[in-house]
Amino acid sequence: MVGRDADNRILVGGAAAAFCVLIVATLVVKGSTGLQWIMSGMTVGSIYALIAMGFSVIYSSTHVINFAQGEFSMLGGVLMFSLVTRGHLPTWLGFIIAVLIVTAIGAGLERVAIRPMRNHSVISVIIVTIGLAIALRATAKWIWGTDPVRVTAFSSGTRVKILGAYLPPQSFWVFGFAAVAVVLVFLFFNRTLLGKGMRAAAMNPDAASLVGVSSSTSSLVAWTIAAALGSAAGIVIAPIILPSFSSGAMLGLKGFSAAVVGGLGSAPGAVVGGLVLGVLETITAGVLPTGYKDAIAFLLLILVLLVRPQGLLGRAEDVKV
């Protein structure tokens, strides 16, 4: 066992080193264009990270893979369009209202559709989340139509130039929100009684009653957090990606890949997985025909599952090799 631990450390270290070499090589070969790629990659990577955290939070408390996760982001984006671009609310107010609406939807769906399934098999619950995704997407198509919507950027102004790379101001909003969200989630799971109880319950379900957090509360809180994270991600990225009813699917899949790559159930893993995925994607898009950009996430997903199924930062407990 000791040998395998060491092997694993070498593996993760090697992967980290290879990634760094790739970054440096990109910067050296492509100069400011390379920096441009990496910065854009980090922008979209931050979004993947937030969505991945949503997957992880729900997975670790219920062992369910939530196929409606991407739809939370989609809803956040299109709601922002209605509230701010069409409704002319101030950005901050629109943001808060959109997040609140999506969070309420997430919590409500948990109570209505997920909670009654508590004694059913995980596969059945996963099918229910698929049903939710289909219904949410169809509802959004009905309300907002099929065309992508253009959401006003949070702050006006032209691109910012850093060392020859140009970044839209929205990127800084993305970084800022992602950082705040990660810190908030960290504080919740490490500093509050409820969060600590949920973590303990996730590690050992039998201990759930001992720490005073019922699986019902745990599941509700997990869905609430996941919906909040997903919608916030969808809102801040909206001015960059032009959201539409169908944009949730790909965001969800990328977030899922990022979560598995980092280690499903690990919050730091989700952040690392998201950023790595985002950067690798933009570099690939720069080097290969753009059609292959989306393949990176899934190649990485399969590669990680074959080599290190618990993910880069995941614990190896429930994995038999």
Next chain:
Amino acid sequence: MNDDPVLLDIDGVTKRFGGLAALKDVSFTVSRGEIKALIGPNGAGKTTLFDVLTGILRPTTGRVALKGEIVLGLRPDQITDLGMIRTFQTIQLFEGMTVLENAMVGCHSRTSAGFVSCGFLMPWALGEEKLIRREATRTLEEVGLETRASEIGTNLPYGQQRMLELARALASQPDILLLDEPAAGLNQYETGELSGLLTRLRDKGLTILIVEHDMGLVMDISDEVVVLDYGEVIARGTPEVVQNDPRVIEAYLGIEAE
């Protein structure tokens, strides 16, 4: 055929879980045609040893040979194929399967029809199926369950479920049978039946290694007893010798006598 009288050779098996040693340098042999009992207080490592022997756990160090062949590192099903099969402390009958079907699963290691020949009902698969049915029925007769063949296994009364587990293992025509507390939960009458059955099987040439808490049964049927305490072999010998060993009395029988 190997004529070595030693069938199962356990040599220096140690198993650590983290820092805790569940088995410490356990060595003993089981000879052909004997009933050997493995006894010891709860937590002495008996079931752990069974798990190591049958390939569920991998020992930290040590060597296990069956008929002169090293079995460590083999998968559980491969070890069963070699002729060593076990029963479980908690009954593990297959859900939704009839008594006969449970016993038929036991024939798995003696048969070979694969997905394609089974799915397309190839003649050899059908022939094998007949053979399996006959063999499974025979073992059910051996344990006295032939009249309940078409009932669902998990619906049987407890004692009969134990017997079915035994029949399922016997259906594989093993060289050595590992029994993990087969008398647990049986009433006196059923234990007597079991004792008779095991002796009969031994007389037919089957080798048995049995973990059991029922001392009456152990002393009754075993040719030799190995005593395990805190993962270590503390005594071995005929039932009489072990019964009078002061270390055994202290570690095990002594506790019972209190």
Next chain:
Amino acid sequence: MDRSGVKKRLLGLDREYGILLVIVAFIFTVPLWSRPIPGSVLHMDIVNIMCLAGTYACAVLGLNLLVGYAGQISLGHAAFFGIGAYTTAILCTRLTWYPTWLGVLSGMVLAGVIGWLVGVPVLRLKGHYLAMATLGLGEIAFILFTQLKWLTGGTVGVLNIPPLSVFGFAFDSDLKFYYLVWAVVALILLFSVNLIRSRVGRGLRALHSSEIAADAMGVPTAHYKIRVFVLSTVLAGLGGAFFAHFQRYINPETFILSLSILFVTMVVVGGMGDIWGGLVGVIFLAFLPPVIQALPEWIPGIPEGLTNFGNYQLILYGILLIVFMMFLPRGIAHGLERGAAFTNRRYRLLADHVKARKYE
């Protein structure tokens, strides 16, 4: 599940073969009564829908064995379906001499080989890792179908695929294809029934019940899982190849995650691990969308706004999926069986009651 212990018989055959015979007889008669009647409520083309359902059934029956016995789900079976479809489509359109039946066979083999390459490493792991890996595989397959333009025709896909023909007989109409695909589905059902009742089937059922005990009884559980997975990918390849020869054109848009999800949903809604469950799920979900679409015409007095409400179908579909999982978590097939047992019991109670009155 049969818990009485008495071997049930149907039509003088063992129960499973009896059910199979009933199903075959029913399928044979469908085209006789299902001609679309213009103006009536039954104006959907049932044979055409059943043709498509038949191609799905090939994939779903295999997937059902995987979910029901190996306890694993695959979220990438659309990829294997697509591999089967593209293999035969490309071979039969590029090489005009290539026999279509050999194309179907090639599709099955390629799907199986790729399934094996993925299954061997991933199935060593516990949990839903197969689901994650196959999901990734499905997305990659879709991207390759779209991007390898020189091979797959990109987003346009492959056009003018010849109909399937065997020894000069072309299955070039819906009706001919209907009988072909459902005869094959019946064979797959027969194969599944044989398999489940055999040595291997007992091993699989043992594996499903307790992996450790199955291992100890000499069932090579790891190998069985891989074989069931490969079998399911071969059958998905078969379904996809049939699909290509039925539609006569294919493009990547078919082989997306939604199709993989549809397959899994068919298994779960029908009843996992129940051979008939897969079949029930396929037929139910194949007819659900056209029925939902036709719904406003059937129910008079539905407000105009609702009939024109563009996506109410998908919303309803999503909600129905959730409701079905909530109330029939073990599938429709199981629900039907329980319903039948219930009415049976009520009938018997009633009969006893009548008898008792008679002798009063």
